[in-house]
Amino acid sequence: SQQGEEDPQALSIQEGxxxxxxxxYKTSINNLQWYRQNSxxxxxxxxxxxxxxxxxxSGRLRVTLDTSKKSSSLLITASRAADTASYFCATxxxxxxxxxxxxxxxxxxVTP
Amino acid sequence: EADIYQTPRYLVIGTGKKITLECSQTMGHDKMYWYQQDPGMELHLIHYSYGVNSTEKGDLSSESTVSRIRTEHFPLTLESARPSHTSQYLCASIAVGRNTEAFFGQGTRLTVV
Structure with missing residues (x-):
């Protein structure tokens, strides 16, 4: 199975x-990266x-990493309609x- | 703006045809990758290269082949396209170093009819 698994699979929120x-993730990593993909x-x-x-x-983005739990989170603050996309983590x-x-x-x- | 280009962006082709998807980058990156991605799904690594004359198969078995004769060019070839090859193909490259980001092309959406 894939090294990285995101959750939730889908998220719907309002602007702001x-x-x-x-x-x-499952194994030891050197770094973890987040990517965005528009349709x-x-x-x-x-x-x-x-x-x-x-x-x-980085701007409105905040990333945390917990290597003991092998997990990371991405927070987008004050979301905008333009943030609508798919977000992937990569190890x-x-x-x-x-x-x-x-x-x-x-x-x-992200809905207006 | 990433200097990595994929052509064509869209391709509809008949079963049995031979096709080559092009990927070129002008950043001088040694490492290049091909991923396959179905709509809304995860990326699967199908091929990668660490430099000229270096090619390796990725985690997902693929009937495609790749070549790396020049640093900037990493084409992917399907000798005989089938409907099961219908997917989006993404090319990426990274610079040398352990903490560098990947640059992606815009992708080629392939439909085999």
Whole structure:
């Protein structure tokens, strides 16, 4: 099965609300990354958190990493309709660096 | 803006045809990848390359083949397309280093009829 698994599978919120999604993984990682995908397009990198980091911020994005639980969360604050997309976590394993493993993604819909 | 390009963006082709999906990047990245993704589903790694003349099969078995004769070019070929090959194919590349991000092309949506 995939290294990374996101939950929830889908999330529907209103503009201004926060969106939180989680990612769990199975083996030791070098870093974990979050990507965004608009429908029918390629993925765009959002944020990278290294295995020795616990929290990272970028604009309205906040990512946490708990290596003891092998999990990460992505929080989008004050969501906008333009945040509607699928969000994927990707892990880069310590024993095969450069080989990304993606989860199934969380589909986020933000309604005005 | 990522300098990685995939062509064609959309392709509808008949069963049995040979097709090549193109992927090129101008960033000088050594590592390149092909992923297969059904709509709304996860990405599956089907091929990757760590440099010229290096190609490896990914986690998902695929009947496609790849080549890496030049750093910037990583084409994927299906010798005989089948309806089961209908999917979106995403190409990506990353720079050298353990903490670098992947850059993705816009994808090729393939339909085999």
């Amino acid at each position: 609300e926060n969106a939180t999604m989680n990612c769990s 029918g397009r390629g993925l765009v990198h959002l944020i990278l958190i290294r295995s020795n980091e616990r929290e990272k911020h 880069v394993l310590t024993d095969s660096w450069g080989k990304f493993q993606f989860g199934a993604g969380t589909q986020v819909v």
